[in-house]
Amino acid sequence: MITLNINGANVSVEKGTTILEALRFIGFPIPTLCFVEGLTPYGACRLCVVEIGEGSSSKLVSSCTYPVEEGLKVRTASKRVIKTRKMIIELLLASCPQSKTIQDLASQYGVHQQRFKQEYEDCILCGLCVRMCEEQMMAKAIGFYGRGENRKIGTPFGIPSEVCRLCGGCMYICPACQLRCTFNQPEKAICGACANLSPPCLDKEQFDDMMCYMDPCVACEIKKD
Template sequence: MINLFINGLPVSVEEGSTLLEAARFLGFPIPTLCHKDGLSPYGACRLCVVEIGEEPKAKLVSSCTYPAEEGLKVRTASSRVVRARRMVLELLLASCPQSKIIQDLASAHGIRQQRFKQEHEDCILCGLCVRMCQEQMMAKAIGFRSRGEKRSIGTPFDIKSEECRLCGGCMYVCPACQLRCTYTEPERPICGGCANLTPPCLEKRQFDDMMCFMDPCVACEIQKEG
């Protein structure tokens, strides 16, 4: 067993587990897009960032790929982490505003502005479908092609692959094409229609280390201040 601190709480987790697994097991929610149980960790979406270490040497790492270490101090919802996550979400929202999963995450994280150009891409290159095809379906029909801004996922030569059995696993796991967000107001980049989860007290004040079992309630923090 490995002993570490998550949000100040001393916990022990099994050796070899990642920070994401540890935090989720203990009930600390961490949002992810490119992580799925049964598939290898990939660290593509950067939504699962957590802060490790102590000031001034604290740094942000992706919790889905970072193994739990002895004595490590992890903060899963510090203001720095939340700020980073919001930026990631705003960027994801710019590339894929039609995805309901991303729109819901954006609503849950209180994103109220969109400073980037809307791209309406079909893919966020999270690689879930590639890993699904390779690791669960044992097919390896699709993969990454090219690189840089031309990077895309698909079959070789863009023709139907002989390995593909049309299982649909790739579509099942896709966060971008699985569910479409049906905008109430199509011209707005942020929907926020069905998942407006921010409690009213949060709008007024900012809290560091806002985290409790009743996420996103921050009654305890408010009490502490008062």
């Protein structure tokens, strides 16, 4: 067993688990896009960032790919984490505003603006479909090709693959192409917030170590009175 410190509390988990698994086991909600149980973690979407270490030596890591270490200090709701996560959502919105999954995340985390050049991609290259095809369907019909900004997902030579069984697993698991958001104003990147779960105390005082995932946040409610 390995003991680590999550938001000030010492917890013990099995050796070999990742920070994300430990956090979810204990009950901290960490948003993910490219993580699905049963598929190997990939660390593509970076939504699961957490802060590890203390003070000036602290750094942000993707919790889905980071194995737990003895005495590791993890903070899941520090200002830096929330700020980074908001930025990641903003970047995702910039490339794929039609995705309901991403729009929901934007509302949950209170992302109210999108300051980047707007694109309307169909893919965020999270690699879920590639892993689904390879690991669950044992087909390996699709994969990444190209490089850099030309990186895409598809079948070799763009022709129907011989190993594809048309199972539809890739479409089922896609966070960008399933659940099309009803979003109907192309000039506006953010649809209009169905839900808002951003911790309200972030800007008030230093509550980095508080468990701000509760909505409404108890600490803030007390503070108000």
